[in-house]
Amino acid sequence: MSATVERWTTSLRENWRDGTLWPWCLAAVAAACGYGVATVFHPGYLSADSNTQLWQALGDEPVNDWHPPVMALAWRVLIGITGNFSAMAAVQAGLLWGTLWVLARLVWKRTGSRGLSLAVLAVGFAPHIVNLTGVVWKDVHLAYALLAVFAIALTVRDLPPSRVKARWALLVTALLFLVYAALVRKNGVPAVIPVFALLVLAAWPAPGRRRWAAATGVFAAAVLAGGAGVSAATDPLATRVYAVIPVDDLVHVLTPEQVRTAAERAGADADLRDRLVTAAVTCRKRNITSDGYLQCFPQRRPFDVTYLDRRADVIVRMWTQQMPKHWKGYAEYRARVFSKLLFRSNQVFWNGTHVNAGARLHPEARKQPLNDTLRFALQNYVTGSARDLPMLFQGWFWLAVSLVLVLRRRWPGPHSRELRLLGASSLLYILAYLPTAPESNYRYVYWPALAGTVALTLVATAYAARRRAAGPSEAAARPAVPPAGRTPGATPAGPREDAGAAV
Incomplete structure (x- = not known):
């Protein structure tokens, strides 16, 4: 045993x-x-x-x-x-x-x-x-x-x-x-x-x-x-939830009167027209800069998830008719929301x-x-x-990391191409929020944060491994430096040899 x-x-x-x-x-x-x-x-x-x-x-x-x-x-x-x-x-x-x-x-x-x-x-x-x-x-x-x-x-x-x-x-x-x-x-x-x-x-x-x-x-x-x-x-159930994005643009880019006119021109029913106008007024009054459909748009209780499905076509028509006329305001609004996402992400802890x-x-x-x-x-x-x-916890940092990962041509270790593609995934995901971000929330940059952290860790381990591998070889290739007063190849002398050399 x-x-x-x-x-x-x-x-x-x-x-x-x-x-x-x-x-x-x-x-x-x-x-x-x-x-x-x-x-x-x-x-x-x-x-x-x-x-x-x-x-x-x-x-x-x-x-x-x-x-x-x-x-x-x-x-x-x-x-x-x-x-x-x-x-x-x-x-x-x-x-x-x-x-x-x-x-x-x-x-x-x-x-x-x-x-x-x-x-x-x-x-x-x-x-x-x-x-x-x-x-x-x-x-x-x-x-x-x-x-x-x-x-x-x-x-x-x-x-x-x-x-x-x-x-x-x-x-x-x-x-x-x-x-x-x-x-x-x-x-x-x-x-x-x-x-x-x-x-x-x-x-x-x-x-x-x-x-x-x-x-x-x-x-x-x-x-x-x-x-x-x-x-x-x-x-x-079909909801056509994508319509919340044009709603957000309409109520923040147009004035309440412009929203009313746009709704009538696009053929919106009275209920949708009045709710859009109310949302535009409410967002301005409460200084709400994003997520207009959930924060400003009047909702019934319980929440009707099919409301947009029945009116999405009209909302999209309003957007296509109005945003080209107000392109400057649209660009300014989207830049404002996107910059808030990059620099003021909230909810770092749920x-x-x-x-x-x-x-x-x-x-x-x-x-x-x-x-x-x-x-x-x-x-x-x-x-x-x-x-x-x-x-x-901020989007700008992981946007910068993804850009560096993509733009550098060569990374140490065997996974240089994979790291660049990982950075491209993060970059595209963040940029996709430029025209669509409903609000500022850290969870929207969670994938870039995870991908960037893993990529930086792999890069750091590759650098450390290369230094470890280079250490012994560099030490072996480096010529020995003799102590002061001794020539290369000389062996330490005993007292008699030292004395003889001194004579």
Whole structure:
């Protein structure tokens, strides 16, 4: 028995020294960290949007496409499997930390450094990343799905050619994540495109035109099929929520009298005309500069999500008739909202649960109250970091990071092209908010913040690994410097030799 234990001990020591055990140690650390973060957020922090989707996921309200039906469907499936709505927040934490483990393992394989691989896991504890990990938001789902595709792409690239089955299994998994990302955020498609290109280049380092066309066709077909499948499973009510953007432009660019005239010219009914005029007056009176449909537009109780669906065509007609005439005011207004998003992002920490006026928190959520002790501890960490390191929570910083990632031609390490595409995804996602941002909210730059943090971490680990590798070789190549008074190649002399030399 003692001999067996001794053999096991010897084997473990050898595996520890040669690094065989370290990926499993990283997995254990990632699992423990993910469990800890999930515990802090349990049963999941809900916004008004996610509370609405919880009602839909549980079948207590009909699904509508104001919020992504695919997220409600995914939540419904999780609840059906686990019997608890808190599974969604736990899955979010598990996906993030599982992805970080994959990236940490890749860094370990490339550098052989335990410290650098742990630095990748530390991304999950960064204040601007952990602050939303357990908040059930479509923005979080988009970010984690795209990061998972990035990690899978790097893994596929490093697989030997003989691992054909593993390669295709990973590619199919990444495709599913990409389809989900495209469906879960209506304006997320610009961010998805560079990540899709990254995945194709990982599978085929030099794809030709036919392969690009085939891959693009497969992806487009998968997105269309996925959307059709979600619609068939949920039968969502049509809302045409995109109309909130022209409403915002109209009530902030035009005066109330101009809004009235524009509505009559476009053929709006009296109810829509009066509500638009009231919204324009209210926004000016209360100095509300964005999100006019939800903040200023008169709403009935309960909230009618189909109101815009019946009037979207008229609203779009008003916009197309008026904005070319008021292009200067439109440009100034959009610059104002976008600059606020870049420099004054709010809601760096979501404090638990919230419902809209006139709505109510789902009874299932009320049964599982939040842990206030852990919530306040996390809040102190995040808000203190926002005070001391405000740039981490502001869009301009991550816009600058994405620009640097895209414009630099070469980055250290083997993933220079992947880092540029990751930066392109962040850049396009931020710029897509220039004509569409409804308000200033940190969650709108959460994907650029996550992508930028991961990219900067990988760049830093590559620089550190290069310095470590260059250190011994530079030391070996550097000529030895003899001490003062001694010539190169001379050996230390004893007392007699010294005396003789002195004579």
